[in-house]
Amino acid sequence: MKITLKKIKSSKNSNSIWRQPLAVVGVGIIVIWTLLAIFAPWIAPYNPNAQDAAKFLAPSAAHWMGTDELNRDILSRVIFGARISLPYSLLLVALSATLGSIVGAISGYAGGKVDSFLMRVTDVFFAFPGIVLAMAVAAALGPQIRNAVIAITIVAWPVYARLVRGLILNAKQNDYVTASALLGSSSLRTLIVDLRPNLSGPVFVLAALEVGNALLLLSGLSFLGLGAQPPASEWGSMVSLGAENFDRWWVGLFPGLAILTAVLAFNFIGDALRDAMDPRTAKALRD
Amino acid sequence: MRTKPISEEKSQRKRFLSGNGFVPFILRRLLTSILLVFGVTFISFSITQLVPGDPVAANLGQSAYSNPEIVAAFKKQFGLDRPVPVQYVKYVAKLMHGDLGVSLSSKRPVLEDLKEYFPATLEIALVAVFLALVVGLLLGIISAVTRDRLPDQIIRVFSLTGVSMPAFWTALTAFYLFFFVLGWAPGTGRLAPGADPPPTVTGLYTVDSLIAGDFSTFRQAVSYLLLPAIVLAIYAIGVLTRFTRASMLEILGNDYVRAARAKGLSEFTVIRRHVLRPALLSIITVAGVAFSSLLAGSVLVENVFSWPGLGQYAYRAAVGLDLPGIMGVSMVVATVYITMNLIVDILYRVIDPQMRDVS
Amino acid sequence: MDLLTVKNLTVTLATGRGDAAAVRDLSFTVGHGEFLGIAGESGSGKTMTALSLLGLLPHKGRATGSINFDGREILTSSKREYRDLRGKEIAMIFQDPMTSLHPMLTVEVQLTEHLRHHRKVSKDAARQSALELLSTVKIPAPEAALRAHPSQFSGGMRQRIAIAMALACEPKLLIADEPTTALDVTVQAGILKLLHQLRKERNLSVMVITHDLGVLSSLTDRIMIMYAGSEVETASTSDLLQRPRHPYTSGLIAALPGHNDVAKSSSSKRLLSIEGMPPELGNFPPGCAFHTRCNYAIEACKSALPERIQLSESHRIYCPVDPFSGKAGIEVAQ
Numbered sequence: 014m015k016i017t018l019k020k021i022k023s024s025k026n027s028n029s030i031w032r033q034p035l036a037v038v039g040v041g042i043i044v045i046w047t048l049l050a051i052f053a054p055w056i057a058p059y060n061p062n063a064q065d066a067a068k069f070l071a072p073s074a075a076h077w078m079g080t081d082e083l084n085r086d087i088l089s090r091v092i093f094g095a096r097i098s099l100p101y102s103l104l105l106v107a108l109s110a111t112l113g114s115i116v117g118a119i120s121g122y123a124g125g126k127v128d129s130f131l132m133r134v135t136d137v138f139f140a141f142p143g144i145v146l147a148m149a150v151a152a153a154l155g156p157q158i159r160n161a162v163i164a165i166t167i168v169a170w171p172v173y174a175r176l177v178r179g180l181i182l183n184a185k186q187n188d189y190v191t192a193s194a195l196l197g198s199s200s201l202r203t204l205i206v207d208l209r210p211n212l213s214g215p216v217f218v219l220a221a222l223e224v225g226n227a228l229l230l231l232s233g234l235s236f237l238g239l240g241a242q243p244p245a246s247e248w249g250s251m252v253s254l255g256a257e258n259f260d261r262w263w264v265g266l267f268p269g270l271a272i273l274t275a276v277l278a279f280n281f282i283g284d285a286l287r288d289a290m291d292p293r294t295a296k297a298l299r300d
Numbered sequence: 301m302r303t304k305p306i307s308e309e310k311s312q313r314k315r316f317l318s319g320n321g322f323v324p325f326i327l328r329r330l331l332t333s334i335l336l337v338f339g340v341t342f343i344s345f346s347i348t349q350l351v352p353g354d355p356v357a358a359n360l361g362q363s364a365y366s367n368p369e370i371v372a373a374f375k376k377q378f379g380l381d382r383p384v385p386v387q388y389v390k391y392v393a394k395l396m397h398g399d400l401g402v403s404l405s406s407k408r409p410v411l412e413d414l415k416e417y418f419p420a421t422l423e424i425a426l427v428a429v430f431l432a433l434v435v436g437l438l439l440g441i442i443s444a445v446t447r448d449r450l451p452d453q454i455i456r457v458f459s460l461t462g463v464s465m466p467a468f469w470t471a472l473t474a475f476y477l478f479f480f481v482l483g484w485a486p487g488t489g490r491l492a493p494g495a496d497p498p499p500t501v502t503g504l505y506t507v508d509s510l511i512a513g514d515f516s517t518f519r520q521a522v523s524y525l526l527l528p529a530i531v532l533a534i535y536a537i538g539v540l541t542r543f544t545r546a547s548m549l550e551i552l553g554n555d556y557v558r559a560a561r562a563k564g565l566s567e568f569t570v571i572r573r574h575v576l577r578p579a580l581l582s583i584i585t586v587a588g589v590a591f592s593s594l595l596a597g598s599v600l601v602e603n604v605f606s607w608p609g610l611g612q613y614a615y616r617a618a619v620g621l622d623l624p625g626i627m628g629v630s631m632v633v634a635t636v637y638i639t640m641n642l643i644v645d646i647l648y649r650v651i652d653p654q655m656r657d658v659s
Numbered sequence: 660m661d662l663l664t665v666k667n668l669t670v671t672l673a674t675g676r677g678d679a680a681a682v683r684d685l686s687f688t689v690g691h692g693e694f695l696g697i698a699g700e701s702g703s704g705k706t707m708t709a710l711s712l713l714g715l716l717p718h719k720g721r722a723t724g725s726i727n728f729d730g731r732e733i734l735t736s737s738k739r740e741y742r743d744l745r746g747k748e749i750a751m752i753f754q755d756p757m758t759s760l761h762p763m764l765t766v767e768v769q770l771t772e773h774l775r776h777h778r779k780v781s782k783d784a785a786r787q788s789a790l791e792l793l794s795t796v797k798i799p800a801p802e803a804a805l806r807a808h809p810s811q812f813s814g815g816m817r818q819r820i821a822i823a824m825a826l827a828c829e830p831k832l833l834i835a836d837e838p839t840t841a842l843d844v845t846v847q848a849g850i851l852k853l854l855h856q857l858r859k860e861r862n863l864s865v866m867v868i869t870h871d872l873g874v875l876s877s878l879t880d881r882i883m884i885m886y887a888g889s890e891v892e893t894a895s896t897s898d899l900l901q902r903p904r905h906p907y908t909s910g911l912i913a914a915l916p917g918h919n920d921v922a923k924s925s926s927s928k929r930l931l932s933i934e935g936m937p938p939e940l941g942n943f944p945p946g947c948a949f950h951t952r953c954n955y956a957i958e959a960c961k962s963a964l965p966e967r968i969q970l971s972e973s974h975r976i977y978c979p980v981d982p983f984s985g986k987a988g989i990e991v992a993q
């Protein structure tokens with residue numbers, strides 16, 4: 014079985030994600046959010062933490078998204094929110110992809126008892142209600158966005174472990190790895206060096222597919238008060254302010270839309286990347 | 301979506317268990333399932349012990365916490381004064397007798413708590429998974445059959461949106477719209493404030509009220525659970541639609557489907573008889589897994605609807621660093637997940653001896 | 660009027676590099692009661708040719724040209740008209756019986772569903788025909804076989820069941836796409852024998868597709884050889900096997916076991932095997948697609964499509980070079 018990212022890289026390919034309108038929309042949305050995050054201080058009309066407007070102003074020309082309980086401009090807070098949600102979700106995915114890939118690589122390489130032990134452990138994590146464990150860890154570490162990232166990493170790595178292990182097992186049956194293993198040159202290091210091009214593609218695509226989930230979980234923890242803390246303008250915790258004052262619809266609506274657009278964009282991209290992979294890998298990613 | 305993640309344990313020593321027959325298969329799977337449940341207790345125990353955090357501080361007020369005698373009494377009451385490994389062994393020993401310990405936050409036996417909260421979540425999760433199956437299957441089939449044409453494009457965006465919506469925000473928006481603006485939804489909770497719940501048989505208010513023959517309570521229970529269930533279903537609809545489409549397309553690419561078409565059967569027959577049947581097997585797997593993830597995912601929805609279920613309980617347990625509570629919830633959800641997988645695996649074996657030699 | 664007349668058939672498929680023609684400007688006929696063989700290396704477009712007759716091209720595949728079946732144009736048929744044709748007028752046997760039978764449906768369902776659909780016969784009548792069909796294709800214990808699932812049969816038995824399925828509605832044209840390729844040699848012989856028997860006993864027109872010329876030698880009236888989606892040579896079976904004119908055909912024949920003597924006597928040892936690989940879809944060379952592997956290629960072959968040369972009423976080739984004289988020109992034709 015051949016697993017490569019070749020198809021994604023060549024842009025002339027008809028499977029290239031640039032031919033998929035949804036992927037282009039997704040990339041567009043992410044670019045916009047990235048620009049908003051980088052240039053937030055210049056783009057946002059107000060200081061996100063300034064409490065100088067009036068309380069609960071409905072959306073108007075002066076405050077496009079209205080103001081919240083503490084007189085803050087919601088548009089500015091939504092824009093600044095991109096500075097928290099996006100980088101932390103990416104960090105979270107990078108951490109769990111790394112952790113999971115290491116476990117998966119060890120498992121697939123070592124085989125035997127080590128492999129069955131590690132796979133049993135991943136089985137347990139799959140059986141686990143991730144959000145419950147994440148809540149517990151986040152609560153124990155103390156509510157902070159950094160701790161929420163750690164908490165979710167602890168529950169999010171097994172998908173990568175399983176994928177990487179599967180890829181390595183497949184590759185092990187491949188002629189060239191078998192050959193080098195027979196020659197005795199196949200240390201874990203060479204295995205990883207040999208296989209990295211074959212592994213990085215699927216892992217990358219899986220990571221892309223998981224960014225959206227990461228953002229949802231992270232903002233979910235913040236919504237519950239177990240992630241970013243006030244006065245940080247984190248989207249999830251902004252929605253929770255809306256939940257406390259649900260009759261002021263604008264307080265929760267706009268930060269939620271921000272989450273939705275960002276997650277949707279990541280999912281558009283992840284989906285297109287997966288569809289651009291060869292069908293077998295795409296299937297491995299779906300299961 | 302993750303499917304069939306529980307790999308089969310092949311025990312070399314136990315000859316009987318390593319047989320290929322049906323009974324050894326079931327026994328083997330049951331054994332792995334039980335081991336998995338213990339794995340879940342072990343991992344939740346270890347992780348919550350590994351991270352710093354003081355359950356005593358979390359459960360006692362400021363003044364009580366500064367009083368060493370109260371702290372010592374609290375620790376003794378909940379066994380927190382013993383070394384951690386001892387605590388775990390004690391926990392497991394009690395677990396064998398069906399004793400899940402006493403919750404630090406509610407001060408009641410965890411089992412009692414679960415009996416109270418689990419049915420509430422089960423009720424919305426069941427409705428949600430039913431909705432998700434009906435809608436998700438339908439949309440997924442339409443999507444696959446109209447592949448790359450307009451209906452497919454629309455359904456794909458729709459289902460992707462479904463899995464991209466933050467549930468807590470959907471809950472809030474739906475509540476605002478249907479309760480506050482339109483007045484269709486009755487409000488939060490399981491029943492109107494002050495209304496008496498039906499006598500407990502299953503803990504599901506809809507079922508219990510029917511058993512009691514109390515139709516007005518039944519109607520009320522339905523009206524209260526509909527909105528949270530629908531909100532909960534949205535994500536699962538997205539997942540099932542996408543999965544149904546994918547597995548249909550995979551099956552549509554099979555030789556035997558081309559052969560069925562070459563026989564001139566109507567497209568309806570081809571889909572129903574030749575495509576849907578094999579596709580349903582894997583869809584059921586995902587539905588099982590989706591169900592257990594609904595149980596856990598209800599945390600965020602229950603919060604908005606003040607739904608007194610497992611999610612709310614889990615939240616309180618987590619914030620209170622209430623280890624027995626957290627373990628209790630984890631075990632319930634894990635058990636549902638493992639049972640679902642077990643059932644699906646058995647179904648596979650029973651329905652489908654033919655499938656395996658092809659795939 | 661022949662039963663099937665295909666003219667200028669071109670099949671375009673979506674590939675990784677955009678659309679590409681897998682079948683190019685193909686014209687051929689199948690007469691009433693005639694067995695036509697289509698041969699060529701794998702990837703030459705044989706299956707796509709067959710599927711286009713049934714309107715069953717893969718997703719995003721398109722066919723242009725003309726397909727006249729039994730007096731009517733069918734390429735422009737509606738979906739409905741195609742469905743009425745499939746299984747009933749034109750039936751197909753697929754290459755791999757391990758995958759072409761539905762794993763979850765009983766043999767009875769698979770043998771009778773189209774019969775009941777097309778002929779509107781009762782369940783019992785359909786069952787009766789199914790039993791007869793199973794005996795025709797020599798499945799032992801037909802009663803038990805009806806209740807069984809395909810997984811309970813060996814590959815050869817499955818292919819017999821697939822043949823029975825194809826015969827159920829007594830089609831006018833049977834397409835057998837590599838009916839023996841996936842089977843063991845000993846089993847292959849049995850299936851070939853069955854096809855021979857059908858040839859004798861039924862008034863069937865058959866299109867047999869294969870990449871193994873040996874399979875066709877005793878079965879077919881005529882053979883068409885394809886390369887990279889195009890016809891390269893068509894002749895009666897005996898002409899084609901004994902007097903091949905196209906370098907590709909000669910190469911295929913030379914590669915047959917037991918035909919070495921023919922190749923040797925032809926004084927051209929270079930034909931013993933064809934070197935290299937057939938081109939991939941989307942990468943067909945210009946001019947004569949075979950020129951990259953042809954020992955006789957002249958400069959013109961690399962750019963100009965070879966013209967059709969009618970050697971006799973039934974023998975035509977697409978190559979200006981005579982491999983036996985090694986010269987460009989068509990003297991042999993006189």
Ligand SMILES: Nc1ncnc2c1ncn2[C@@H]1O[C@H](COP(=O)(O)OP(=O)(O)O)[C@@H](O)[C@H]1O
Pocket residue numbers: 672673674681699700701702703704705706707708717718939940
């Ligand atoms: N679904 C498909 N999509 C795109 N290309 C295909 C598809 N199926 C087959 N092909 C390509 O079309 C060409 C012709 O295939 P086919 O007709 O099956 O050849 P043959 O039957 O002669 O071996 C091959 O190059 C094959 O790779």
Ligand code: SF4
Pocket residue numbers: 905906907947948949950951953954955956957960965977978979980
């Ligand atoms: S001689 Fe030219 S036209 Fe003939 S087969 Fe060779 S390359 Fe093609």
Ligand SMILES: [Mg+2]
Pocket residue numbers: 702705706707754836837
């Ligand atoms: Mg073929």
